[in-house]
Amino acid sequence: MSFLQLGNGFKKIHYGGQTVKESHRKSLTWKFKMNERSTTKGFVKFFGTGGARFVVSTQLRSTAGILLRYLNTNLYIDPGPGALVRIHAAKERFNLTHLDGIILTHKHLDHSNDVNVMIEAMTEGGFKKRGVLFCPQDALDDDPVVRKYVMKNLDGVQTLREGERYSIKDITFSTPVRHVHPVETYGIKFLLNKTISLIADTRYFEQLPEFYSCDCLIANVLRKKPIEENDVIAHLSIEDFARIVTQIKPEVAIMTHFGMAMIREKPYLLAEQLKEETGIDIIAAYDGMRWNF
Numbered sequence: 001m002s003f004l005q006l007g008n009g010f011k012k013i014h015y016g017g018q019t020v021k022e023s024h025r026k027s028l029t030w031k032f033k034m035n036e037r038s039t040t041k042g043f044v045k046f047f048g049t050g051g052a053r054f055v056v057s058t059q060l061r062s063t064a065g066i067l068l069r070y071l072n073t074n075l076y077i078d079p080g081p082g083a084l085v086r087i088h089a090a091k092e093r094f095n096l097t098h099l100d101g102i103i104l105t106h107k108h109l110d111h112s113n114d115v116n117v118m119i120e121a122m123t124e125g126g127f128k129k130r131g132v133l134f135c136p137q138d139a140l141d142d143d144p145v146v147r148k149y150v151m152k153n154l155d156g157v158q159t160l161r162e163g164e165r166y167s168i169k170d171i172t173f174s175t176p177v178r179h180v181h182p183v184e185t186y187g188i189k190f191l192l193n194k195t196i197s198l199i200a201d202t203r204y205f206e207q208l209p210e211f212y213s214c215d216c217l218i219a220n221v222l223r224k225k226p227i228e229e230n231d232v233i234a235h236l237s238i239e240d241f242a243r244i245v246t247q248i249k250p251e252v253a254i255m256t257h258f259g260m261a262m263i264r265e266k267p268y269l270l271a272e273q274l275k276e277e278t279g280i281d282i283i284a285a286y287d288g289m290r291w292n293f
């Protein structure tokens with residue numbers, strides 16, 4: 001096989017006796033648009049805004065997770081089922097070999113299912129050693145979600161621990177507290193031009209808002225109904241989210257990772273209502289949403 005670059009966004013590829021044209025525009029669209037360059041330093045792209053098993057199996061919303069770009073650094077967070085496919089299907093194309101790392105907040109399937117194929121994509125099928133994986137130790141120990149032979153292609157693996165701080169190129173972040181969730185789980189506090197907190201799956205607990213003080217908040221709000229004291233479900237409800245937002249008072253608060261009942265209630269309506277009640281800019285994320293900061 002040989003390549004011939006053409007000036008019009010296509011390259012000619014020779015397979016044996018055949019010659020085909022293939023688009024290589026993908027690599028050109030990773031940059032900010034001209035008018036965004038002066039005002040924004042980064043963005044969060046929501047490839048998926050669904051969570052929990054019914055939404056995973058029906059794909060009522062995508063469960064692909066999110067991409068964070070800051071300056072020249074790209075991190076993918078929680079590549080759930082469909083991440084690889086959704087990224088390639090998106091109108092605004094992203095080249096996965098430009099990823100610097102992947103974060104798993106925890107090992108549940110709706111957060112980690114595509115991690116192996118994403119590492120393969122980041123490392124060009126394992127031929128280029130590249131990228132760092134950040135994840136809790138229990139994602140690698142008992143019942144691991146990352147294959148050993150895939151992990152070998154990474155530049156490094158860093159295990160997330162309570163109260164630690166991590167850096168990768170332009171991005172620094174901390175994992176302030178271990179969450180109340182059936183497996184080892186951490187939220188992320190990104191220390192960028194703004195502080196952006198990402199509260200991953202957890203049951204609400206009293207000190208939770210204090211750990212995530214920030215300018216901008218992203219939270220996994222899976223539930224419509226509040227969770228009872230003895231309920232086995234360990235997720236935030238819309239009520240918990242309201243409590244967190246009123247305490248932190250961020251510039252903007254984005255809800256994502258919706259379960260079935262939340263989707264039925266139309267998250268944008270709940271966001272509007274909450275915005276009125278709290279006076280804070282509340283956004284319900286939707287699949288494909290890009291939020292610049």
Ligand SMILES: [Zn+2]
Nearest residue numbers: 106108181201
């Ligand atoms: Zn979970």
